[in-house]
Amino acid sequence: MRFLNQSPDFDLTYSDVFMVPILSAVSSRLKVDLTTPDKIGTKIPLVVSNMTAIAGRRMAETVARRGGIVVLPQDIPLDIVENVVKFVKSRHRVIDTPITMQQDGTVGEALSLIYKRSHGAVIVVDEDQRPYGIFTEHDAVGFDRFAQIRNVMSREIFTLDESLSPQQMFERLTEARLSVAPVVDKNGRLLGVITRNGALRSTIYEPAVDKNGCLMIAAAVGVNADPSTRAKNLAAMGVDVVVVDTAHGHQVRMLNVIEEVRQVVINIPLVAGNVVTSEGTKDIINAGADIVKVGVGPGAMCTTRMMTGVGRPQFSAVLECSQAASDLGKTIWADGGVRYPRDVALGLAAGAANVMFGSLLAGTYESAADTLRDTNGRLYKESFGMASNRAVRNRTRSEGAFERARKELFEEGISSSRMYLDPQRPSVEDIIDQIISGVRSSCTYAGAANISEFQDRAIIGVQSASGYDEGRAQDTSW
Numbered sequence: 001m002r003f004l005n006q007s008p009d010f011d012l013t014y015s016d017v018f019m020v021p022i023l024s025a026v027s028s029r030l031k032v033d034l035t036t037p038d039k040i041g042t043k044i045p046l047v048v049s050n051m052t053a054i055a056g057r058r059m060a061e062t063v064a065r066r067g068g069i070v071v072l073p074q075d076i077p078l079d080i081v082e083n084v085v086k087f088v089k090s091r092h093r094v095i096d097t098p099i100t101m102q103q104d105g106t107v108g109e110a111l112s113l114i115y116k117r118s119h120g121a122v123i124v125v126d127e128d129q130r131p132y133g134i135f136t137e138h139d140a141v142g143f144d145r146f147a148q149i150r151n152v153m154s155r156e157i158f159t160l161d162e163s164l165s166p167q168q169m170f171e172r173l174t175e176a177r178l179s180v181a182p183v184v185d186k187n188g189r190l191l192g193v194i195t196r197n198g199a200l201r202s203t204i205y206e207p208a209v210d211k212n213g214c215l216m217i218a219a220a221v222g223v224n225a226d227p228s229t230r231a232k233n234l235a236a237m238g239v240d241v242v243v244v245d246t247a248h249g250h251q252v253r254m255l256n257v258i259e260e261v262r263q264v265v266i267n268i269p270l271v272a273g274n275v276v277t278s279e280g281t282k283d284i285i286n287a288g289a290d291i292v293k294v295g296v297g298p299g300a301m302c303t304t305r306m307m308t309g310v311g312r313p314q315f316s317a318v319l320e321c322s323q324a325a326s327d328l329g330k331t332i333w334a335d336g337g338v339r340y341p342r343d344v345a346l347g348l349a350a351g352a353a354n355v356m357f358g359s360l361l362a363g364t365y366e367s368a369a370d371t372l373r374d375t376n377g378r379l380y381k382e383s384f385g386m387a388s389n390r391a392v393r394n395r396t397r398s399e400g401a402f403e404r405a406r407k408e409l410f411e412e413g414i415s416s417s418r419m420y421l422d423p424q425r426p427s428v429e430d431i432i433d434q435i436i437s438g439v440r441s442s443c444t445y446a447g448a449a450n451i452s453e454f455q456d457r458a459i460i461g462v463q464s465a466s467g468y469d470e471g472r473a474q475d476t477s478w
Contacts, residue, residue, distance in 0.1 A: 005462070008462055013315055014339075014343040016462060017315055019459065022457065023447060029444050031449065034436065034451060035450070036451065037451055038269070038353035043207070045451060046068035047071060047218075047354045048356070048357070048358060049358030050243065050358075052073045052368065053382065054358045054361055054369070056366075056367070058116060058368070059428060060084065061087070062429060064209075064217065065207050067207060067208050069216050069241065073220055088214075088215050089214040095183050095192035095194055096194065096198055098182065098190060098192050099117055100122070100125050101124055101135075103133070103149065104148055105124075106145060106149060110122045115365055120136055122149070124153050131159060132153075132155075133149075133157065135149055135152060135153040139154060140152065157182065159184045159188075160194060162186075163186075166202035166203050174196060219243070222246060223253050223254055227257050228263070231244075231264055232264040235268055240269075241268065242269070243270075244257055244289070245272075246273075247304065248296075249274045250280035256287075258287035270291070272287070274335055275321065276311065278323070281321040281325050285325060289330070291333055291354075292325055292332045294314075294334055294352070295335035295336040296310060296311040297311025314337035318352050319350040323351060325351075331352075331353035333353065333355070334347035334348075334350070335357075340438075341434050341435045341438030342438060343355075345442035348451055350460075358383075359419070363380065363381055363383075364421065367383075367419075369381040374418070378420055380418045380421065381419050383417050
C-alpha cells in the first residue's frame with residue numbers, strides 16, 4: 001500500500017481514507033482469490049469476534065461454511081465449548097442444519113425456534129427422522145399458540161436427494177418455485193435443509209475446513225484463571241485456532257501467558273492481542289504468537305476511548321502493526337471498527353491478513369442472543385461489549401461476591417444494546433455477501449487477484465468528513 005499524496009502526520013480511521021482505482025487486468029470479481037495470508041485455513045478474510053451475544057454454534061457453523069471462522073468467547077465453560085466444537089465439526093459442508101419437531105409439538109414451540117435459522121422452516125419428522133411435514137411462520141396465521149403443529153403444517157413435502165450437486169439443488173428448487181426444501185439420504189431420513197440462496201452460495205464460497213475436512217472453529221482464553229490449562233483442553237477438543245485475548249495486550253502478564261500457552265499448543269496457530277503499536281506487535285510475536293490482534297477502542301460496543309482516552313484510530317494502528325509483523329514474518333488481524341464493507345477492504349489494504357468484527361453481525365438470525373420483539377413488532381437481539389458490566393459478571397461468576405462486586409465497578413463497554421434485524425438482510429450470510437462482494441470489487445479496482453497483491457497495489461488517499469459523506473448513498477431526496 002502507498003498513499004496517494006504525502007503520508008499525513010496524524011492518525012487515521014477507516015472513515016478518513018479512500019482507495020483510488022488503478023489500471024487492472026482482473027476482469028471479474030469472481031476471479032479474486034480471498035484465501036487469507038495468515039495461512040490458518042480461512043477462505044475469506046472474516047473472523048467473528050469472541051463476543052458472548054454473537055459467537056455461538058449457529059454462527060460458527062454458518063460462517064465456516066462460507067469460508068470464515070468464529071472465535072468462541074473465553075467466558076464459556078469448557079464443557080459447553082466442547083459440545084459446540086463437536087457440533088460444528090459434525091456439520092455438513094453444504095447442507096444447513098434443520099430445525100426439527102415432532103408432530104405433537106405446538107405452534108408456540110415452533111415459533112420460538114424458527115428464528116434460530118435463516119431458512120425460516122421447521123421440519124416435522126416421524127420417529128424414524130423422515131420428513132412428515134413442513135412449517136413456516138405464515139402457516140401459523142389463524143391458529144393459537146397451543147395448536148398442535150400436525151394440524152397446521154403443510155403435508156406437501158418436496159425433498160432433495162443428498163447426491164445432488166448444489167447447482168442441481170438450486171435448479172430443482174427454482175423449477176418447483178420453492179425457496180427451501182429438506183435434504184434426505186438414500187433411506188429418506190432427514191439430513192438437513194437447503195435454500196436456493198444457500199445452494200447458490202455453495203458454488204461461490206469455499207468452506208474453511210481442517211485437515212479432516214471438518215468445519216473450522218477458534219476459541220479464546222484470557223490472561224487469568226490458568227489460561228495454559230484451558231488452551232491445552234481447547235487443543236484436545238480439536239479447536240483450530242487459539243486466541244489469547246485481553247483488552248491491554250502489551251503487558252508483562254500477557255507476554256508470560258503467550259509463552260505458557262505456546263508450550264501446550266505447539267502445532268496450533270496462536271493469536272494474541274490487543275495492541276496498537278509496532279513495539280506491542282513485536283513483543284507479542286517474540287513471546288510466541290503467530291498472529292497479532294490489533295485494535296483498542298474502535299468496536300461499536302466499546303467505550304474504552306471515552307472512558308480512558310486510550311486507543312488509536314484503527315487504520316493507522318493496522319498499518320503500523322502489519323508492517324512490524326511483516327518484518328518478523330508474521331501477520332495481524334484487524335479487530336474492530338467495521339461499520340461497512342469498505343472498512344474490511346481498507347483494513348486489508350492496510351496490511352491485515354484477516355478482519356475481525358462482531359457488532360455488525362449481532363442483529364442476525366445466527367447470533368447467539370435470543371430473538372426478541374419490540375412494542376412495534378420489530379425483531380431485535382440484545383448485544384453487549386466484552387468489557388461491560390454484564391460481561392464482567394459472566395466472567396466472574398465463580399468468584400466470591402465481594403470480589404465480583406469490586407470488579408463490576410469498572411466497565412468499558414455497553415451492557416445492553418438493541419441490534420435490529422434487517423428484514424432485507426436478516427442472516428449473517430446476507431452480510432457476508434455484502435462484505436465479500438465489496439472486497440472482491442476493491443481488489444479488481446486495484447488490479448489484484450489475491451489479498452497479498454491487493455496489499456501491494458492499493459493506493460490510499462486521505463479525505464475530509466465531507467469527502468466521506470459524499471460517498472454515502474442517499475435513500476431519500478435532498
